Amino acid sequence: MKEIIVIGAGGHSSVIIEIIEAMIDMGQNLKIKGLLDDNEKISQFMGYKILDKIQNARFYNTENTEYIIAIGSNNIRKKISNEFKDLKYFTAIHPTSMVSKSAVIKEGTVVMSKAVINSNSKIGSHVIINTGAVIEHDNKIGDFSHISPQATLCGGVSIGDETHIGANSTIIQYKIVGSKTIIGAGATVINDIESNVFAIGCPAKVKK
Known part of the structure; x- marks a missing residue:
């Protein structure tokens, strides 16, 4: 089973979470492991746990983990991707x-x-x-x-x-x-x- 970590907890990430949930409903062997976000005031988002800050993304990487950058800004998606080039990303x-x-x-x-x-x-x-x-x-x-x-x-x-x-x-x-x-x-x-x-x-x- 692929475990997906969603980077970002905002409006755009809510849409991406629902896409992943729809893929799961269609029988794909996926699980949302949690989210990464720098807002310390929230501990959950759409029923999923905020695991940590974005800077600690590598701490949650396993053989079955894939990440998706759920942030609307093109520039910020690029910045995060460049910082974490070693991670595997989910489509x-x-x-x-x-x-x-x-x-x-x-x-x-x-x-x-x-x-x-x-x-x-x-x-x-x-x-x-x-x-x-x-x-x-x-x-x-x-x-x-x-x-x-x-x-x-x-x-x-x-x-x-x-x-x-x-x-x-x-x-x-x-x-x-x-x-x-x-x-x-x-x-x-x-x-x-x-x-x-x-x-x-x-x-x-x-x-x-």
Whole structure:
């Protein structure tokens, strides 16, 4: 049996806990061992014990233990992952999502309820594919990125590392969005967007 330790005890982690519980309900041999969080005022979260502070993550590592970083910030997920590169990370995929058998999803990523990941797409490590997001065929999504609820990435789209794609946004086919970029909610991307910028609107334009 895999024993899962959830890193973080907040709104995002509550969703991830429920995804793991849904996976257990579907017969997967998993158990939530507890959580790690730096808030000393709480001892439990959603019925699970707060085991320790995040800095002590290695103390709970066993052969059967896997971790998932349940924190919404792309930057913080990367920071924790870099600090604990030796840990094994769990990939949480909600049973109601649709994931192509040819898609590749790396460790630590979460795929939420009713998301779609179609054929030959490659999803990096510690990515969030949020509720109802559509990742069409042949997409490439970099590590530590976040595809928000109901966002649509058409075929052949490439997303860099640590990029945030806002809710209900659309990126048309074969466009490239760089790393550490934010695409605003509801935006429509019809041209490539460079790294380290913020783009909003229909069509999406970079805001200085």
